[in-house]
Amino acid sequence: MEEKRKRVEVCYTPGEYHYFKDEFEIVVVIDVLRATTAICVAFEYGIKSIIPVPTLEDALEYKKKGYLVGAERKGQIVEGFDFGNSPYSYMKDEFRGKDVVLTTTNGTKSIAVAKDADTVVIGALANLDALTEWLIKQNKNTLCLCSGWQDKFNLEDTICAGAISDALINTGDFTSVEDSSIAAKYLYLSAKDNYMGYLKSSSHRRRLKNLNLNEDIKYCLTPNKTSVIPILKDGKLTKL
Ligand code: 3SL
Numbered sequence: 610m611e612e613k614r615k616r617v618e619v620c621y622t623p624g625e626y627h628y629f630k631d632e633f634e635i636v637v638v639i640d641v642l643r644a645t646t647a648i649c650v651a652f653e654y655g656i657k658s659i660i661p662v663p664t665l666e667d668a669l670e671y672k673k674k675g676y677l678v679g680a681e682r683k684g685q686i687v688e689g690f691d692f693g694n695s696p697y698s699y700m701k702d703e704f705r706g707k708d709v710v711l712t713t714t715n716g717t718k719s720i721a722v723a724k725d726a727d728t729v730v731i732g733a734l735a736n737l738d739a740l741t742e743w744l745i746k747q748n749k750n751t752l753c754l755c756s757g758w759q760d761k762f763n764l765e766d767t768i769c770a771g772a773i774s775d776a777l778i779n780t781g782d783f784t785s786v787e788d789s790s791i792a793a794k795y796l797y798l799s800a801k802d803n804y805m806g807y808l809k810s811s812s813h814r815r816r817l818k819n820l821n822l823n824e825d826i827k828y829c830l831t832p833n834k835t836s837v838i839p840i841l842k843d844g845k846l847t848k849l
Contacts, residue, residue, distance in 0.1 A: 644716025771797025
C-alpha cells in the first residue's frame with residue numbers, strides 16, 4: 610500500500626544537507642545555541658527583517674552601505690560590528706522596525722545552505738509549540754536541518770529537531786525513516802524533562818559557559834518563549 614504519511618527527517622549538519630536536498634518542501638533551520646533563538650527573539654521584539662549572510666565579507670559589504678550588522682564568530686562579537694548573537698541583545702528598542710544583517714558561525718551558514726528549498730523557516734526551543742502547530746497544518750515533507758558546530762553534530766540542535774519530529778509523528782500524519790531522525794527523537798525523549806541538566810557537558814554549552822554566557826544558555830534552553838515563526842523570502846527573514 611502506498612505511504613500516505615509525510616516525512617519528517619533530521620539532518621545533523623549543514624555539511625550533510627546535500628544528502629537530503631530536494632526531497633523536502635519545508636526546511637526548518639535550527640541553531641538553539643544561539644542563532645535561531647536570537648532570530649526568534651528579534652522578531653518577538655519588533656525587528657522588521659534580518660538578512661542572514663554566511664561570511665564576514667558579505668556582512669562588511671552591508672556595513673559599508675550603512676546597515677546595522679551583527680557578527681558572531683566562536684561565540685563572540687566580531688570587532689567592528691554592532692552586535693552579536695545573544696538573545697538579550699535583541700530585546701532593545703533600537704531594533705524595532707529595522708532591517709538588520711546577521712552572520713554567525715553556524716546558523717547563518719545553514720540558512721545559506723538551505724536557501725533554495727521551497728520554504729525555509731527558523732526553529733528553536735523558543736518557538737517550539739507554535740512552529741510544530743504550523744508544520745502540522747502545512748502537512749508537507751519536512752526536514753529539520755541542525756546547524757551543529759562547524760559541521761560537526763551537536764546535542765542541542767538534535768534534541769530540538771527530535772522534539773519537532775516527535776510532535777509531528779504523534780499526529781499520525783508524519784513518519785520518519787532515517788536513523789538520524791529516530792536517534793534525534795530518542796535523544797529528545799531522554800532530555801525533555803531537564804534540558805539544562807541533559808546538556809550540562811555538551812560542547813557548546815561548555816564553550817558558552819567559558820565566555821560567561823550562562824544566562825543566554827538558560828534562555829535558549831527554555832521552550833516556548835514566543836510564537837513567532839521567522840521565514841526566509843528573497844534572501845530576507847521576516848515574521849510569518
Ligand atoms: O553558530 C552560531 O550560529 C552561533 O549561534 C554560535 S554562538 O552561540 O553565538 O556561539
